[in-house]
Amino acid sequence: CCFLSLQEIMSQAKRSKAEEEDGLPSAQKKLDAEDIEKMSDSNEDIKNRLSEKVRENATHLLHPHRKVNGQPVPVQQPLLFTGGVMRPYQIEGVEWLRMLWENGINGILADEMGLGKTIQCIAHIAMMLEKKVMGPFLVVAPLSTVPNWISEFKRFTPEVSVMLYHGTPPERAKLLKQIRTSQGPLNMFPVVITSFEISMIDRTFLQKCNWKYLIVDEGHRIKNLNCRLVRELKRLPTDNKLLLTGTPLQNNLAELWSLLNFLLPEVFDDLKSFESWFDISSLGDVDDVLVAEREQNILSMLHQILTPFLLRRLKSDVTLEVPPKKEIIVYAPLTTKQESLYSAVVNNTISKLLGQEKEAPVAVTSGGRPKRRTRRLVDYRETESDTAAALEGYLERVRREAEVRSAPANAEINLKLTNILMLLKRCCNHPYLVEYPLDALQQFKIDEQLVQTSGKLLILDRLLPALKERGHKVLIFSQMTSILDILMDYCYLRGFLYSRLDGSMSFTDRDENVSLSVRVIECKTKFRCHR
Known part of the structure; x- marks a missing residue:
């Protein structure tokens, strides 16, 4: 050979x-x-x-x-x-x-x-x-x-x-x-x-x-x-x-x-x-x-x-002649709002807490009509109590109930996830990822509660002003685009200049944003999140 x-x-x-x-x-x-x-x-x-x-x-x-x-x-x-x-x-x-x-x-x-x-x-x-x-x-x-x-x-x-x-x-x-x-x-x-x-x-x-x-x-x-x-x-x-x-x-x-x-x-x-x-x-x-x-x-x-x-x-x-990387891990405690949501997820009561508990399905007959909940006979004959005033009162109750059902929501609730760990991660990052409050115009409410309800944002709210005073630029990485949405709301609330980079951006927009002189750059990538 x-x-x-x-x-x-x-x-x-x-x-x-x-x-x-x-x-x-x-x-x-x-x-x-x-x-x-x-x-x-x-x-x-x-x-x-x-x-x-x-x-x-x-x-x-x-x-x-x-x-x-x-x-x-x-x-x-x-x-x-x-x-x-x-x-x-x-x-x-x-x-x-x-x-x-x-x-x-x-x-x-x-x-x-x-x-x-x-x-x-x-x-x-x-x-x-x-x-x-x-x-x-x-x-x-x-x-x-x-x-x-x-x-x-x-x-x-x-x-x-x-x-x-x-x-x-x-x-x-x-x-x-x-x-x-x-x-x-x-x-x-x-x-x-x-x-x-x-x-x-x-x-x-x-x-x-x-x-x-x-x-x-x-x-x-x-x-x-x-x-x-x-x-x-x-x-x-x-x-x-x-x-x-x-x-x-x-x-x-x-x-x-x-x-x-x-x-x-x-x-x-x-x-x-x-x-x-x-x-x-x-x-x-x-x-x-x-x-x-x-x-x-x-x-x-x-x-x-x-x-x-x-x-x-x-x-x-190799000899890089640069200072060694300095890594500081800062633990963020859960706020009261986060704790209540977290416990509700663990106890499988989150839907009840947020008023999203589904009603029991209505049984139907073979013909498709709802089954009667009682076998008691119903007397459809008019009586002396069936006056015009009583009918008007009944109609008023129906109208009020319809108004309550059609009233604008005061929060956007996201419970579509079936992965419990992902839902827990949302609770740890920010409660607004589960329940984002809305204002009278049905727009996301951006106020101090955006910061006060999240342990991570409370810490970030202390770090960014100090870094800005020293002339630093900041990179914030997140695995979720929804977190970037909240960070954009936060930057708007505090008046920080920012640029967002994620996979949905076109090449031209990405290049322009990278070239901008910004204080905060939000990037979508992988990171680890622990409670």
Whole structure:
């Protein structure tokens, strides 16, 4: 049997790409299980050699003449990157990306969130431009991060032409023509930034461009090999690919194969064969400890296969020269109103408390008419007491009862949830999520009770004025859009300027709100809520 080392896999991927460019069919060499076993022997050595090379190329010598804001600039920092000074570990990341690119290898940049993956990618594209690779380049990212990509390009590499590929179909059709046109001071094809959704919708159009580099932000979505995004991105012609992710690799064969297939489709092209190499069912009825040990060895081997294509640094591994994160947990007690609602939910009496208890269903006959509640005979004959005055009194009682039933509600009650835990969470966040009082015009009542009935808002009402006095801007995150509604009412009550960001906003509105100089920014995201 002929064995392939990991170095041979990389060279084969590069050779296959070169043969495709020359119009020749690539002679793919299939991997057997023995090949994988053989590869694992040299993975650690290859990793060490690559690491040594990266460190050697990132010696961080300072340029004798270049300075940004009075600070010296590392020699390895691209000349087009003029918006700041890169940190040493970022220079190391750019050098690693350059090594992969020069060898025709795709990669995964998996630095922990906050270490500047976006900046390293921007610097890498600047380096490619300096080497006369004039684009076009494609960045595919979640819609929420697209504005950040554009602003970071404009901030750090102002000479690089950047295009937002978004909008209506007619608008995108016009943009497609511009992609094939050299532009800007560098006379380059643009860096095209688009969202996951648009890249899938317009894949047939984007497929007509020969992309020099493809960057996929939030690349952990590629782990799902059956999702449409993976299928569409694989069809885009590109010289090199880079996945960005802040999450570590999962111990799942299918997910690991999906990453390998996206990075090296010439080698890892059959999931069934891949799984057969690591089939532990052939072990038969053996001890569970041996099976678990075998599984761990397999996953460790797969992680080694990915090692040369993966760069991951944690904040603890680098010197950020910033103060450590300070986290203060403030507990908010329940108000009297919250306690009564909370106890009613626990005791299953919330509907009765709010006057929403359903009446018992009325029994009907087989003909559909309501059944009589008594078998007593009814005498329909008129008597001396059935006077006109008595009839008028009866009609008046009916009229008053109808008025009571049709009277405007004094509160909007939301008890549609069947999930008790979610209802309890609403009570803990704010009682208005369960019962929001209304004014005479049937509008939500915004007064001091909005603050006084919620323990969390009482604390927030003390924090925000103090932060405002110190000139701070504040980010408030919430898992519920209904909480954002209440926070908007609160900001209106206190006269705070605010901007709201959630998934229902259009791209243009989102970008405008992010650009505003505001005191309070309300964002919808996930957070933990405890009583």
